[in-house]
């Protein structure tokens with residue numbers, strides 16, 4: 001099932017999501033639906049609040065279907081190590097048609113559970129590192145625009161408010 005993507009302005013995006021405690025078929029179905037929704041929206045990462053579900057689940061595929069092994073499920077993820085710095089243009093499915101340069105650590109290790117509840121650690125660099133941070137931020141009610149300057153952020157918010165007013169958001 002493809003869920004519509006929740007956009008900036010919806011309070012679910014700015015709330016801390018709840019930990020997952022039950023690893024059942026329902027969770028597996030939700031994860032499947034999250035991948036489907038992410039691909040349908042042409043994204044490489046999606047967090048559950050972005051489909052209106054306040055649970056600590058994120059899916060990532062930085063290869064966008066090219067490498068099936070690159071599909072990653074992060075349940076209850078925690079960033080445990082970061083290293084270096086990397087600046088790159090970043091976007092978010094919940095803030096369509098906007099991008100800004102964001103500086104984040106270049107090498108990131110995440111600790112998370114998989115769809116069966118099994119704990120694992122994974123280290124990523126550049127785009128994957130960025131995805132770990134961006135999606136974990138989502139689960140803490142934080143959007144990438146919180147990492148840009150207040151000036152740029154206010155400008156974006158003003159543009160978005162105009163779009164909302166015009167019924168184009």
Ligand code: NI
Nearest residue numbers: 091092093094
């Ligand atoms: Ni996002």
